[in-house]
Amino acid sequence: MSLTGMNPILMTIPESFESERLIIRAPLYGDGAAVNEAIIESIEELRPWMPWANKIPTIEESEINVRQSRLEFLERTDLRLLLFHKETGRLVGSSGLHRMDWQARNFETGYWVRTSYEGQGYITEAVEAITNFAIQELEANRIEIRCDARNKRSANVAERSGFTLEGILRSEKRAADGSLRDTRIYSKVRGVEF
Ligand SMILES: CC(C)(COP(=O)(O)OP(=O)(O)OC[C@H]1O[C@@H](n2cnc3c(N)ncnc32)[C@H](O)[C@@H]1OP(=O)(O)O)[C@@H](O)C(=O)NCCC(=O)NCCS
Structure with missing residues (x-):
């Protein structure tokens, strides 16, 4: 059955x-401690790009955040996905499909990696798997990546994964340091990139 027009709660x-190397799954109650540990390890790398990283969360705050993400996943209002290393079971990072338009089947993907797993291709691997998941399971027509134009590592993930740069929105947002940032918009659309 086509999913078009279906209330996403019924999906x-x-x-x-x-x-290949990751288990990619919806958050579960109890994941907060692992998420908290990874954020604390990575806080300096996260801070310039992720507004929520301006302060170190407590374990309880991370658990609340994970539980809220689980509820949003069940409501289909936001599909956060945690990345676990198959071999060790450790949390590698966090990604997901956000700011979706179920009518148009558009999704935005975002990501961060735990610092000890940076530079090993895990995020590119996750983005490719999540993109395929969106295409096959969610009938995606468009998947988008937005990043601060100064965030070269993030742009590299989009480009390495075969996303096309559509444009740059000038002075579009406040960055974590209060400066105005330009935003690079990448996408893959049905009929062109897949
Ligand atoms: C953006 C971010 C997720 C990128 O992480 P990353 O580790 O560079 O990305 P990947 O996991 O895809 O790894 C790519 C690197 O691994 C290398 N690599 C090693 N093995 C690889 C493999 N099998 N496949 C692909 N790349 C591989 C690549 O050459 C690349 O190295 P380089 O950075 O020296 O060019 C990370 O920098 C981050 O978390 N930043 C803070 C949060 C953030 O900015 N998020 C994005 C907001 S828009």
Whole structure:
């Protein structure tokens, strides 16, 4: 059955799938401690780009955040996905499909990596798997990546994963340091990139 027009709450969406080295799954109650540990390890790298990283969260705050993400996943209002290393079970980072338009089947993906797993291709691997998940399970027509134009590592992920740069929105947002930032918009659309 085509998903177009269906209330997304009725959709059966797998909560877990795999890539070569990762288990990619919806957050579960109890994931807060692992998320908190990864954020604390990575806070200096996260701070310039992620507005929520301006202060170190407590374990309880991370658990609240994970539980809220789980509820949003079940409501289909935001599909956060945590990335776990298959071999060790450690949390590698966080990604997901956000700011969706279920009518148009548009999704935005975002990501951060735990610092000890940076530079090893895990995020590119996750973005490719999540993009395929969106295409196959959610009938995506468009998947978008937005990043601060100064965030070269993030732009590299988009480009390495075969996204096309559509444009740059000038002075579009306040960056974490209070400066105005330009935003690079990348996408993959049905009929062109897939
Ligand atoms: C943006 C961010 C997720 C990118 O992480 P990353 O580790 O550079 O990305 P990947 O996991 O895809 O790794 C790519 C790197 O691994 C290398 N690599 C090693 N093995 C690889 C493999 N099998 N496949 C692909 N790349 C591989 C690549 O050459 C690349 O190295 P380089 O940075 O020296 O060019 C990370 O910098 C981050 O979390 N930043 C803070 C949060 C943030 O900015 N998020 C994005 C907001 S828009």
